[in-house]
Amino acid sequence: MAADEHPLVLTPLPGEADLGLVDALAQLSFAVQGALGRIATEQGLSIVQTRLLGILRDRRPTIKELAGFLGLDKSSVTGLVDRAETRGLVTRMASPRDGRSVQVAITPAGQDLAERATTSFMAEIGDLVADLSPTQQKRLFGLASIVVAADARRRGINLFDTTASTRP
Amino acid sequence: MAADEHPLVLTPLPGEADLGLVDALAQLSFAVQGALGRIATEQGLSIVQTRLLGILRDRRPTIKELAGFLGLDKSSVTGLVDRAETRGLVTRMASPRDGRSVQVAITPAGQDLAERATTSFMAEIGDLVADLSPTQQKRLFGLASIVVAADARRRGINLFDTTASTRP
């Protein structure tokens, strides 16, 4: 798609960023979310449930921390964890440090499901970027990484600092 | 984030695509969806409603065509259009060619809202990619465009062929 062709989602207007970039990114995000949704459905999960399991892979966050990771209200996370717990995918544990808090941990069943989802998702994304050369794929990865890291930093969510969470 | 660092969403496993790429793309899609969600909320819309208005900007698709564009079931689109119609953002019109079909069109109020959303969204995405140089932004745009175009082709949705829809 050339930069001056019309977009599916939005329309050409002047603005801070180039619309072509904006629209391409929006559409790319829909394509990726579509892939995520397909593999989630395949495993009987939703995108958010899949994301929850992925986060819990190497963390035991509180409800509040999960809300920060997911960008949701704490009450939404309560329901999310409720449904996952009912299905035996996660468990709540009392926090040893704060009587008000709970820590959410993934179960072996949840781990299995998360791993199957990961495998399927990699295959889907492999298909999605199949038209890019290996060099282009690396380039896309690098650019996406820069954007994601900068965004996380701006939002004050350090994806790699786990001092706030107890590691299993 | 370096390629060998752990991901937020998914976990390192061998697969068809490099996990670093997969995870970076997933996280990028969440970041973009987050920006979309914020501007949609700003305008009193959801992401899907915003997307609907964007699609209707230069098309008058049937419910079935909309379902194809959005990747939803036709019954979901019925409800989506119902809610948008109640708010005066879109209208249903009888199809001149098929008595079973309706054509969905955007209203002036819907146009206004879509344009405001577009302006806000461009600013948000401008912030999101602020850490990339202009050259890198163009590169990201180009790579995203290739992926999106290939995906649309594979799914049999020609984003630019409007012969199936009546143009206003």
Add this chain to the structure above:
DNA sequence: TATTGTTATACTCTATAACTATA
């Protein structure tokens, strides 16, 4: 018979506000 769209139903997801328990 097949297709288009709607309706009925049920579930997930989400937020706001009020509440409980702990700090």
Add this chain to the structure above:
DNA sequence: TATAGTTATAGAGTATAACAATA
């Protein structure tokens, strides 16, 4: 008082199945 979490409530979004109208 302030914070962590839950509950109650309401609404959007989604899919499946059954249905009506048209092709």
